[in-house]
Amino acid sequence: MKRTGGGKTLRRRLVWSVxxxxxxxxxxxxxxxxxxxxLRDSVERDSDAFMDEQRIADQIVALTYQQxxxxxxxxxxxxxxxxxxFQGQGHRVYEEIRQYLFHDLSNxxxxxxxSIKELHQEFEVAAARAF
Amino acid sequence: xxxxxxxxxxxxxxxxxxxxxxxLVWACNRGEPYLIGVVLDADGQRGATLAAxxxxxxxxxxxxxxxxxxATGASSSYAREALAAAESLTSNHKLLxxxxxxxxxxxxxxxxxxxxQHVVQxxxxxxxxxxxxxxxxxxxxVASDVHQGAFLAEQVLAYGGAPRVGVLFVxxxxxxxLHDVLVNTLRSAGVQPVYDAPFATGDHKSEFDGIVASLxxxxxxxxxxxxxxxxxxxxxxxxxxxxxxxxxxxSDGFGGPDLSxxxxxxxxxxxxxxxxxxxxxxxxxxxxxxxxxxxxxxxxTDQAVLSYDAVTLLAEAVRHAGPRREAIRDWxxxxxxxxxxxxxxxxxxxxxSGGDRAxxxxxxxxxxxxxxxGRSTDxxxxxxxxAQ
Numbered sequence: 001m002k003r004t005g006g007g008k009t010l011r012r013r014l015v016w017s018v019x020x021x022x023x024x025x026x027x028x029x030x031x032x033x034x035x036x037x038x039l040r041d042s043v044e045r046d047s048d049a050f051m052d053e054q055r056i057a058d059q060i061v062a063l064t065y066q067q068x069x070x071x072x073x074x075x076x077x078x079x080x081x082x083x084x085x086f087q088g089q090g091h092r093v094y095e096e097i098r099q100y101l102f103h104d105l106s107n108x109x110x111x112x113x114x115s116i117k118e119l120h121q122e123f124e125v126a127a128a129r130a131f
Numbered sequence: 132x133x134x135x136x137x138x139x140x141x142x143x144x145x146x147x148x149x150x151x152x153x154x155l156v157w158a159c160n161r162g163e164p165y166l167i168g169v170v171l172d173a174d175g176q177r178g179a180t181l182a183a184x185x186x187x188x189x190x191x192x193x194x195x196x197x198x199x200x201x202a203t204g205a206s207s208s209y210a211r212e213a214l215a216a217a218e219s220l221t222s223n224h225k226l227l228x229x230x231x232x233x234x235x236x237x238x239x240x241x242x243x244x245x246x247x248q249h250v251v252q253x254x255x256x257x258x259x260x261x262x263x264x265x266x267x268x269x270x271x272x273v274a275s276d277v278h279q280g281a282f283l284a285e286q287v288l289a290y291g292g293a294p295r296v297g298v299l300f301v302x303x304x305x306x307x308x309l310h311d312v313l314v315n316t317l318r319s320a321g322v323q324p325v326y327d328a329p330f331a332t333g334d335h336k337s338e339f340d341g342i343v344a345s346l347x348x349x350x351x352x353x354x355x356x357x358x359x360x361x362x363x364x365x366x367x368x369x370x371x372x373x374x375x376x377x378x379x380x381x382s383d384g385f386g387g388p389d390l391s392x393x394x395x396x397x398x399x400x401x402x403x404x405x406x407x408x409x410x411x412x413x414x415x416x417x418x419x420x421x422x423x424x425x426x427x428x429x430x431x432t433d434q435a436v437l438s439y440d441a442v443t444l445l446a447e448a449v450r451h452a453g454p455r456r457e458a459i460r461d462w463x464x465x466x467x468x469x470x471x472x473x474x475x476x477x478x479x480x481x482x483x484s485g486g487d488r489a490x491x492x493x494x495x496x497x498x499x500x501x502x503x504x505g506r507s508t509d510x511x512x513x514x515x516x517x518a519q
Contacts, residue, residue, distance in 0.1 A: 094307065098261055101243065107218060114210030114240055121302045125331040129341065 049103070056100045063093045064120070071127050083131065090124050164198035165191075165454055167445055168220040168250075170213075170231030170241070171438055174388050174428060175255060176201065178435035179230055181422055182442035192450045197442070200226060208303060208332055213237035217244040226250060227454055230441045233434065235259035235305035242269045249456045251463060253445065255437035256406065258383060259308045263487055268460050270482060272437040273406050274490030276305075279383060280312025282492045283404065286380050287353055288320055295325045297351030299342065299366075301358035301384075302329035309357050309382055325349040330358070336365040347373035356381040360389045360398060367397040378402070383433065383492075390497055391429040399498045406433045407477045408493050416476050440475035447473060 067089035074082035097117045101110065169179050183197040191197065200223065202216035213232055220226055221244055228251040232238045238257035245252040246266030254262065254271040263275050287296050296317065300310035306329070314324060326349035328342060343366060346354070354370070354377050356363055363385065370377065381403035390398055409431070419439060420431050428435075444466075445459070452462035466473050467481020474480075483489055 091311075098304075101240075102264060104247070105243070107214060107244070110240075110243065111211060111214055114214070118209065118303075121307075121329075122331055125302050125329050125334070128328050129338075 053100065053103055056096050060093060060096045060100065063089050063096060067093060074131060086127070093120060162194055162196070164196045165449055166198050166200050166223065166226045167442065168202060168226050168229035168231065169199045170202045170216045170220070170229065170233070170237070171255070172233045172387075172434060174432045175231075175233060175434040175438040177423060177428055178438035179442045181419065182439040182446075186443065186446045192446055195454070197446060202231075208234035208236045208305075210236065210240040213240040214244065217241035221245065221248040221250050227449060227456060228253065228445050228459060230255065230438055230445070232257070235262065235308070236303045238262060239265060239304050242266060245269065249460070251445070251456060251460050253441040255441050256383070256434045259304045260312070261304060261308060263485060265486075267464070267486075270463055270486035271488060272441055272477065272480065273488055275487050276309040277312055278490035279404060279492060280309050281316050282490075283309075283313050283355060283380060283382060284316035284320065286402070286494065287317060287355060288322065290353055290378065293322050294353050295349075295351045296322060296353045296355060297326035297346050297349055298324045298328075298355045298357065299346070300329055301332060301362070303332055305384060306357045313355060313357070325351050330362070334362065334365070339365045340369060342366070343369040343373055346370070350374075351377065353378045353380060356385060356401075358382070359384045360387060363401070364389070364397050386433050388428070388432060393497075396498060401497045402494050403497070405493045405495050406491070407436055408491075409495070410493075419476060436477050440477050440480060443475060444473050444480060
């Protein structure tokens, strides 16, 4: 199936929009959730565990942005270096999200993070199709 | 008559009251069902139900029948339904354990709730490597995909030299884990897939058309499908048209009732991994088969047998350890370690490394054209002996 120029542009827009949604969701949910949890449980919870969760949340957001950048670069230049970087960042995002999910979370927070994971997985499939 | 004013009559009456109360409580508790949660697809539910029925037909567990508590959303691999089911089940403080869920992603998501609530979870067919880290209350009736990935790679390499291999994998907790082990093992053997792409759980035929076109351009000789059969249905016709000679190997998720209900034969010739040797014949398995087969359930599936074994195993755990969640967990952890393996219809069940079962895999061909109509299994079962 030969791609038309218009079709490719539409795919790029689709990928970018999904990227933005995922990044925003990751930043908002993880950041606000971590903050809310820390405010609510700061007396009771182990500070080391909290710091670890915060580190993971920050890492997830950062890696998502890096994956976004790799996707953009690959769409611009089709260099497999960027494709490998995109896939590598994807693996790291997934691992960090899974690591986060092994922490003690409220049911609401757990559902939020699981939703982010599923969104990220859908984004990767969409990006693979766009590539 | 004042009770406390008649000391001589108080003791016999008081004693009678205590004894009577105890007898009443004992009578009420005796026969009180032991609750086991079930979050499975229809075939798994049927296997679990038959196991519970058989335990109850033999008098239950010290007079207490097993009662299965079913949760909705069993067939979903999405976390929302899995978490809702786990929350619902664990809110019942009389629930002793859970058999489920069907899919790796769902089992993994729910496992954190079960572990937090100290409810034993036995996942019959969840193979994702991450489940090994789910917690001390999580067990499974199958091995981790660190083994299946290597096994699938062996099957690919059996096609000689460096075969042109394509990989399509469902991008969820199940597919990702198995895909990574498979591809890394192939690369270690010097085989780089010529096509390697994910698909989503919710993808339909329109999404797969482009995939097949891209796959055809890569000209693989072997395709490894890491996913479920219902989605392969969307690929099969176009794939056979574009690549008539392609060999399709599929992971364990491919199996299930869809294969028996394949009136259009879109799955013919696919070689897929089974977690249980159905070529092995024994009296107990045949007895279960006769009870299981009915309208809508034409053949025993891996999930049906493994769910049956899970419920039977839990019944033994409760029988020996008592109806207490922590005691059940401790008893299960000793199976195959300090205590002998449990002998199930699927073979010996042991947990040599945490909650994981030792690996064993078999390849089956769907409606092999060279065989008589029906299924054929490789004559030499392909095991991966030893613990993880």
